[in-house]
Amino acid sequence: MLLVEDVAKRFKSGGGAVDAVDGVSFEIATGTFAAIVGRSGSGKSTLLGLLGALDSPSAGKITMDDVDVTALSPRGQVAYRRDRIGFVFQQYHLIPDLTAVQNVMLPMEFAGRRTAERRARAVELLDRVGLTGGKQTRLPGRLSGGEQQRVSVARALANRPSLILADEPTGNLDSRNGKRIITLLREFAGGGTTVVVVTHDRGLASRADLTLAMNDGRIVHRKSKT
Numbered sequence: 325m326l327l328v329e330d331v332a333k334r335f336k337s338g339g340g341a342v343d344a345v346d347g348v349s350f351e352i353a354t355g356t357f358a359a360i361v362g363r364s365g366s367g368k369s370t371l372l373g374l375l376g377a378l379d380s381p382s383a384g385k386i387t388m389d390d391v392d393v394t395a396l397s398p399r400g401q402v403a404y405r406r407d408r409i410g411f412v413f414q415q416y417h418l419i420p421d422l423t424a425v426q427n428v429m430l431p432m433e434f435a436g437r438r439t440a441e442r443r444a445r446a447v448e449l450l451d452r453v454g455l456t457g458g459k460q461t462r463l464p465g466r467l468s469g470g471e472q473q474r475v476s477v478a479r480a481l482a483n484r485p486s487l488i489l490a491d492e493p494t495g496n497l498d499s500r501n502g503k504r505i506i507t508l509l510r511e512f513a514g515g516g517t518t519v520v521v522v523t524h525d526r527g528l529a530s531r532a533d534l535t536l537a538m539n540d541g542r543i544v545h546r547k548s549k550t
């Protein structure tokens with residue numbers, strides 16, 4: 325269960341301040357495929373960053389299963405991100421001079437897994453996202469955008485996260501590749517894995533179990549399919 329209670333994030337800018345997230349509360353049951361939608365500047369990415377402990381809220385509390393995310397030390401935040409969260413970004417954020425398989429192995433290295441185990445799991449994950457054969461040993465620059473995003477999805481799954489956070493994962497993709505990524509993310513939700521996706525993509529949002537709509541830092545609408 326992901327529980328968000330009265331969370332706010334204020335950024336100081338120039339002489340003033342922006343309430344990027346302005347007192348939001350919601351809960352997402354484990355295994356849910358959730359979408360956060362809303363126009364540009366409504367606070368979606370800021371909220372996602374707070375859920376993933378990339379940043380700390382100015383107020384409020386975030387609890388992920390048994391972890392009080394808002395009480396973590398900087399070192400605790402690093403461990404939480406490494407062990408519990410898989411991130412997928414619009415720009416893929418792959419390391420350009422590592423091959424696809426090496427990119428997927430990297431988070432497992434940070435988690436102290438042995439090389440043989442890392443390689444075997446990376447190959448298995450890349451097979452699962454449909455990047456097979458010789459493409460697994462290519463550098464990201466020699467893969468299409470859709471293929472690079474599949475590598476980043478495989479990388480996000482490497483340490484068996486309980487929460488996958490994806491920020492506009494289909495934003496740079498054509499509709500066919502976008503659909504493929506959505507289908508993959510959908511498949512991974514369920515069981516012990518929760519997926520939260522920030523998106524402008526209506527197709528993606530329509531496939532979510534739960535949609536949270538944001539405006540001016542607040543949740544203005546909540547729609548559940550169940």
Ligand SMILES: Nc1ncnc2c1ncn2[C@@H]1O[C@H](COP(=O)(O)OP(=O)(O)OP(=O)(O)O)[C@@H](O)[C@H]1O
Nearest residue numbers: 335336337342344363364365366367368369370371
């Ligand atoms: N580091 C920062 N410093 C100052 N203001 C920020 C910072 N990050 C975000 N903001 C502001 O907070 C508000 C919310 O931004 P955020 O990126 O979360 O919105 P968004 O809904 O994800 O937008 P988009 O769909 O364009 O990515 C915006 O007004 C933005 O300018």
